[in-house]
Amino acid sequence: MNFKLSNIIPKEIIPGYHAKMVHGENMSLAFWDVEKGAEVPAHSHMHEQIMHVLEGSFEFTLSGVSQTYESGDLVLIPSHAVHGGKALTACKLLDVFSPVREEYK
């Protein structure tokens, strides 16, 4: 099965966070366009997550520690770790999750 990112309709999962999603059997990819200033409140989930900043400047807090990430940065978010963030500029992010984020389908 194949996909073109340009053909995937984005969903606004939380205000200012627009995701194009690709789901496999064991993992989900979320390509985010994030509006400047948009915040994702601290939360956690059983899914392991790897966040990759593609463009922009994203302030991210993992287990209470905040840091600013930019293009080329990756953060490994263990299962159940509390995390949240704020787009300091408009951002493009890629999140990879395992297992699948069923609620994003």
Place this chain on the structure above:
Amino acid sequence: MNFKLSNIIPKEIIPGYHAKMVHGENMSLAFWDVEKGAEVPAHSHMHEQIMHVLEGSFEFTLSGVSQTYESGDLVLIPSHAVHGGKALTACKLLDVFSPVREEYK
């Protein structure tokens, strides 16, 4: 834990395929720089894989069907599906695997 792609030392996993790897508990990301003309022979593995073409033109054969993929294209490769490919130009690819590719560590 966090990483900068620019700080990761690439490994040439097969000739012409240079990967910067990030491993979690349940998944591995491989950021490939592929030399023009480099081929990966048909193979299979138990890991599910999602291939994402970042740059270039990559001829990919999945379960006997060949197609050329370019920037923005994604291919879902089910567990145990036979696949291989050839870089028609120099390419940048991202592969996501679950579970972890232990042999790439």
